[in-house]
Amino acid sequence: MTTDTLSPVLQEFINKTMRITTTDTRVFVGELKCTDKDKNLILAQTHEYRYPTGNGLRAEVESGEGVVEEGKVKLTLKSRYIGLVVVPGEFIVKIEVEEGQGTMGSARGSMTVSVDRES
Template identity: 50%
Template structure:
C-alpha cells in the first residue's frame, strides 16, 4: 500500500470504533480520534477491559460450586468474565500497542466491501 492509500485508509477510520490490545494484556475499545508519527492513538468514549486476576481464576470453580450446587461438578469448564471500566478519553502510547482491530457492524462491513470494489 503506497503512502497516499495508507493515509486515506487511516483517515477513513476516524470516528470508527477500534479495539486496541496493549502489551500488558489490557484491551481498549473506543472511538478513534487521531494518531501521530509516534503511533500514539487517542480514543474517546473508551472502555478498558482486563483479564481476570490469577486469584479470581483460581477461585472461580469454588464460587461456581457454591452458586450452582452439583452443576459445577458436571462441567469442568468455568467461565470467568473480564473486568471493565469506562475511562473516557485516553491516549494509548504506540509502543504499547500490539494489535489494532476495527469493530464494525455487519452493515458497515458490507458498505466497506462495496467501496473497496469501486
C-alpha cells in the first residue's frame, strides 16, 4: 500500500511513536509503519506492556512496589520487546501519539501508570 492511499490523518503519523491500547488492556508502544483498509496497524521497534490482574495489583501494593496516592496505585509496568507487530484494528480501543522525547520513548522497558486501587 502506498502512502497515497492512506487518509491524510494517518499519513502524518507514519514513522512516529504511537501508544496503542487494545481490548485486553495491553499497550503497544512502537513506531507506526503502515496501516490497511481494515485499520490494522503495523508497528516497528515495539514494546508490549500489560497491566497487572487484581491479584497481581494486590501483591504489588503489599510488597511495597506500588505507591498508593489518593486511592490510586502508581505502578511501573515492565515491558517485553516484540519488534515488528500487527495490531488488528478490531481490537484497538485507544491510539496516542508520542509528541516528543520524554514520557515513554526514552524509558523503554518500563512505563509508570496510575490505576484505581479497587481494580
